[in-house]
Amino acid sequence: MAEERTFIAIKPDGVQRGLIGDIIKRFEQKGFKLVGMKFTQASEELLKEHYIDLKARPFYEGLCKYMHSGPVCAMVWEGLNVVKTGRVMLGETNPADSKPGTIRGDFCIQVGRNICHGSDSVDSANKEIALWFKPEELVSWKSCAGSWIYE
Numbered sequence: 001m002a003e004e005r006t007f008i009a010i011k012p013d014g015v016q017r018g019l020i021g022d023i024i025k026r027f028e029q030k031g032f033k034l035v036g037m038k039f040t041q042a043s044e045e046l047l048k049e050h051y052i053d054l055k056a057r058p059f060y061e062g063l064c065k066y067m068h069s070g071p072v073c074a075m076v077w078e079g080l081n082v083v084k085t086g087r088v089m090l091g092e093t094n095p096a097d098s099k100p101g102t103i104r105g106d107f108c109i110q111v112g113r114n115i116c117h118g119s120d121s122v123d124s125a126n127k128e129i130a131l132w133f134k135p136e137e138l139v140s141w142k143s144c145a146g147s148w149i150y151e
């Protein structure tokens with residue numbers, strides 16, 4: 001369904017390194033539709049919830065601290081298979097395993113500073129979108145390019 005949505009975030013390192021525009025550009029050029037965006041320094045409480053599945057991992061505390069260390073650009077993108085394709089565009093979790101042409105493959109080096117987040121399933125996308133955005137902060141709109149992107 002072209003209405004599938006995913007949560008994509010540019011992490012504090014991506015923001016500090018001036019990569020917001022480059023990352024947004026790739027999703028726009030691909031043909032996905034932006035339906036929500038906010039520039040915000042997330043609370044530790046929100047971040048702990050966002051990464052709750054990783055609570056038992058040794059890097060969990062450091063991860064939450066890093067994510068809270070500065071502003072992030074939080075976004076919701078919409079389109080056909082956007083969850084899976086968004087992850088492909090981001091690359092592997094560890095930039096060392098990410099192919100050139102992916103965001104992590106092109107712009108970063110270490111797993112602990114991998115500049116971007118993308119939901120890993122439709123279910124987690126829905127949870128993450130609800131955590132980061134109020135329903136009224138999401139915009140349903142018709143793109144004039146839609147009929148040139150989908151047959």
Ligand code: IDP
Binds near residue numbers: 063112114116117
């Ligand atoms: P993902 O972001 O590709 O979905 P997850 O396994 O969900 O990867 O991990 C969430 C985030 O935790 C990663 O993007 C990365 O920032 C961080 N992370 C994962 N593994 C490590 C690690 O071994 N050391 C430090 N940070 C890590």
Ligand code: MG
Binds near residue numbers: 120
């Ligand atoms: Mg993940």
